[in-house]
Amino acid sequence: xxxLTNACIIDPEAGTETLGAxxxxxxxxxxxxxxxxxxxxxxxxxxxxxxxxxxVKIGEPGERHKESFRTAGLAAAAGGVTTMVTRxxxxxxxxxxxxxxxFRRRAADASPVNVLPMAALTKGxxxxxxxxxxxxQDAGAVxxxxxxxxxxxxxxxxxxxxxxxxxxxxVIAHVQEPVLSNGACVTSGPFAxxxxxxxxxxxxxxxxxxxxxxxVEMTGAKYHADQITCAAALPVLERAKAIGLNVTAGVSxxxxxxxxxxxxxxxxxxxxxxxxxxxxxxxxxxxxxxDGLIDIISSMHTPQDxxxxxxxxxEAASGAVGLQTxxxxxxxxxxxxxxxxxxxxxxxxxxxxxxxxxxxxRMSAGAPADLILFDPDAPFVMDRFKLLSxxxxxxxxxxxxxxxxxxxxxxxxxxF
Amino acid sequence: xxxxxxLLGIESLSPQDxxxxxDLADHYAKHNLKQNKHLDVLSGLTQINMFFENSTxxxxxxxxxxxxxxxxxxxxxxQASSIKKGETLIDTALTLNxxxxxxxxxxxxxxxxxxxxxxxxxCAVLNAGDGRHEHPTQALLDALTIRRSKGRLHRLxxxxxxxxxxxxxxxxxxxxxxxxxxxxxxxxxxxxxxSGVDKLGVEVTDNMAEGLKDVDVVMMLRLQRxxxxxxxxxxxxxxxxxxxxxxxKLANAKPDAIVxxxxxxxxxxxxxxxxxxxxxxxxxxxxxxxxxxxxxxVMELLARNLRKSKEEATTC
Numbered sequence: 001x002x003x004l005t006n007a008c009i010i011d012p013e014a015g016t017e018t019l020g021a022x023x024x025x026x027x028x029x030x031x032x033x034x035x036x037x038x039x040x041x042x043x044x045x046x047x048x049x050x051x052x053x054x055x056v057k058i059g060e061p062g063e064r065h066k067e068s069f070r071t072a073g074l075a076a077a078a079g080g081v082t083t084m085v086t087r088x089x090x091x092x093x094x095x096x097x098x099x100x101x102x103f104r105r106r107a108a109d110a111s112p113v114n115v116l117p118m119a120a121l122t123k124g125x126x127x128x129x130x131x132x133x134x135x136x137q138d139a140g141a142v143x144x145x146x147x148x149x150x151x152x153x154x155x156x157x158x159x160x161x162x163x164x165x166x167x168x169x170x171v172i173a174h175v176q177e178p179v180l181s182n183g184a185c186v187t188s189g190p191f192a193x194x195x196x197x198x199x200x201x202x203x204x205x206x207x208x209x210x211x212x213x214x215x216v217e218m219t220g221a222k223y224h225a226d227q228i229t230c231a232a233a234l235p236v237l238e239r240a241k242a243i244g245l246n247v248t249a250g251v252s253x254x255x256x257x258x259x260x261x262x263x264x265x266x267x268x269x270x271x272x273x274x275x276x277x278x279x280x281x282x283x284x285x286x287x288x289x290x291d292g293l294i295d296i297i298s299s300m301h302t303p304q305d306x307x308x309x310x311x312x313x314x315e316a317a318s319g320a321v322g323l324q325t326x327x328x329x330x331x332x333x334x335x336x337x338x339x340x341x342x343x344x345x346x347x348x349x350x351x352x353x354x355x356x357x358x359x360x361x362r363m364s365a366g367a368p369a370d371l372i373l374f375d376p377d378a379p380f381v382m383d384r385f386k387l388l389s390x391x392x393x394x395x396x397x398x399x400x401x402x403x404x405x406x407x408x409x410x411x412x413x414x415x416f
Numbered sequence: 417x418x419x420x421x422x423l424l425g426i427e428s429l430s431p432q433d434x435x436x437x438x439d440l441a442d443h444y445a446k447h448n449l450k451q452n453k454h455l456d457v458l459s460g461l462t463q464i465n466m467f468f469e470n471s472t473x474x475x476x477x478x479x480x481x482x483x484x485x486x487x488x489x490x491x492x493x494x495q496a497s498s499i500k501k502g503e504t505l506i507d508t509a510l511t512l513n514x515x516x517x518x519x520x521x522x523x524x525x526x527x528x529x530x531x532x533x534x535x536x537x538x539c540a541v542l543n544a545g546d547g548r549h550e551h552p553t554q555a556l557l558d559a560l561t562i563r564r565s566k567g568r569l570h571r572l573x574x575x576x577x578x579x580x581x582x583x584x585x586x587x588x589x590x591x592x593x594x595x596x597x598x599x600x601x602x603x604x605x606x607x608x609x610x611s612g613v614d615k616l617g618v619e620v621t622d623n624m625a626e627g628l629k630d631v632d633v634v635m636m637l638r639l640q641r642x643x644x645x646x647x648x649x650x651x652x653x654x655x656x657x658x659x660x661x662x663x664x665k666l667a668n669a670k671p672d673a674i675v676x677x678x679x680x681x682x683x684x685x686x687x688x689x690x691x692x693x694x695x696x697x698x699x700x701x702x703x704x705x706x707x708x709x710x711x712x713x714v715m716e717l718l719a720r721n722l723r724k725s726k727e728e729a730t731t732c
Binding site for chain 1: 427504505506524526527528529531532546547548549550584587610611612613615616
């Protein structure tokens with residue numbers, strides 16, 4: 001039994017921040033008390049449900065030089081992420097129960113935090129043949145996605161959604177129209193024009209979301225859009241929710257805290273997928289999270305080694321690490337007055353848990369004791385070489401940030 | 417005074433820098449008419465021309481400029497070499513750096529690649545065109561041509577016509593002519609107008625007759641068919657009909673307006689062949705001539721800054 005007392009407890013379900021104590025027994029939260037005379041004194045710092053990060057890329061199998069379960073797990077623990085929901089865009093792709101089984105065993109051996117794997121939606125993520133959704137579900141896949149590759153052919157996607165809806169499988173899609181997005185590495189506009197980089201209009205996101213919403217309406221599938229990053233897509237999402245489709249949406253920490261101008265002189269650490277948007281889009285998306293229209297925030301943790309980033313902007317790999325930078329980056333939104341802490345944890349803990357049917361993400365008796373203790377105000381300067389990920393590709397290097405994780409518990413055990 | 421170590425683009429230059437370069441280039445333009453053109457300004461220095469993209473005229477121009485100033489010039493055609501073997505740009509840069517060149521002239525198909533390379537070498541780097549980003553010496557030679565023809569480089573109305581979207585020449589010219597306080601009009605089909613370009617301090621129109629009204633300078637751009645990955649225009653004949661420069665459309669400009677083209681030209685696509693050859697209107701040949709002079713000037717200034725920084729490094 002463990003008690004954490006004198007803490008400010010964030011309850012995303014109730015939307016409250018209250019001073020009290022949390023009692024942990026057998027890996028579960030057993031009781032929330034107004035105060036306790038025994039246990040660890042948290043000195044008024046904040047306790048919240050651990051982050052559930054949907055869309056973490058781990059380099060295993062295939063790219064272990066970029067990230068392993070061990071390094072990702074350590075970074076997650078240090079970043080307050082207690083559950084990594086992993087992407088199947090590995091080499092080879094996680095598209096059979098056999099590979100999934102290997103993946104789960106490696107995860108259990110090496111990671112100090114929970115790992116829930118997603119599996120590929122189509123074989124080899126090629127968008128042509130459906131993966132074995134049933135077998136993969138039995139083997140423990142919590143969702144199905146081709147990661148950053150949309151299924152181009154609507155006939156194939158329609159069949160997959162129909163099949164998936166019958167087994168109540170969650171489909172996660174990347175909503176960027178692939179023909180328009182092909183080759184683009186920035187968002188079109190004055191910045192792209194000045195830098196002479198191939199660009200895509202945010203309309204590519206709206207078009208793809210519109211198409212997918214029509215297919216979801218037709219098939220009744222359970223659907224999550226991985227990243228909604230622009231104002232143009234928001235009315236589509238709003239309408240889909242209003243007519244009762246089983247639809248949720250996410251956004252990455254980078255699209256909430258950075259804009260296209262951060263790329264400056266071809267800084268490849270800022271190259272992400274979809275590309276960073278205008279400031280107007282960023283603010284619209286922040287507001288959508290605060291309003292609950294966008295349900296989930298992810299780090300979209302994508303480790304890339306120096307070699308794949310030290311290239312001309314067009315040739316450089318996309319993606320940024322985020323497990324450890326997620327909380328401080330998001331604190332910027334809290335300190336900036338865009339949302340309060342319970343709203344933030346609704347988007348990074350409670351909603352992901354609900355989407356995946358987990359009991360986590362809640363601050364009530366009976367919920368798993370996956371908890372973080374953190375100081376939302378502690379200032380520091382981000383040094384990328386201090387990150388625990390094997391790859392250090394963060395766009396926040398050198399940035400003044402606030403928010404430090406002090407302790408992380410997974411099932412009541414301290415892992416950081 | 418021009419103090420930069422590299423010439424990567426026009427965007428970072430001040431109007432004073434531009435004037436200094438053009439004044440020196442003017443001097444070299446006169447010098448280039450002499451029988452004996454050889455000078456020792458760059459004597460003992462090594463210049464490497466590294467072209468990752470095909471070029472005849474720009475490469476020749478840089479080579480002649482370097483040789484006239486006494487540099488040892490070497491040409492490397494990168495398309496045929498180690499890039500094919502999988503070497504990265506940075507490794508190529510480091511390999512070259514170890515050979516101690518003083519001036520590196522680089523053209524690359526990707527925007528920003530020349531800057532990336534400049535970060536890794538000790539010598540002065542000259543951008544000879546990077547992707548759709550910048551082509552600074554082209555803008556400088558255009559400016560010199562205009563200044564010599566019009567007697568000034570400010571308060572002129574200048575039309576830049578055609579394929580703006582794929583053109584690094586257009587971007588460099590927009591920066592340069594804007595800095596010198598000229599009125600710039602971009603004319604071309606909307607499909608070839610990059611998004612948000614109107615926020616760069618220019619007027620935009622898709623009507624040639626309207627756009628050319630009372631302009632002092634008409635800059636035509638090459639239709640970059642090799643960079644197009646889809647239908648931007650229905651056909652070359654329709655393009656020529658609406659946006660190709662012919663005497664009728666040119667009649668809207670001022671009677672003494674000059675016609676420019678960075679070359680190579682697609683005759684009968686963006687410009688009427690006879691008009692291009694009309695010595696009363698076209699300054700296309702003079703542009704090529706000024707190209708050598710401008711490149712001599714830029715290389716001299718960069719070599720001066722390079723020497724200065726080396727002296728400073730040895731004294732302290």
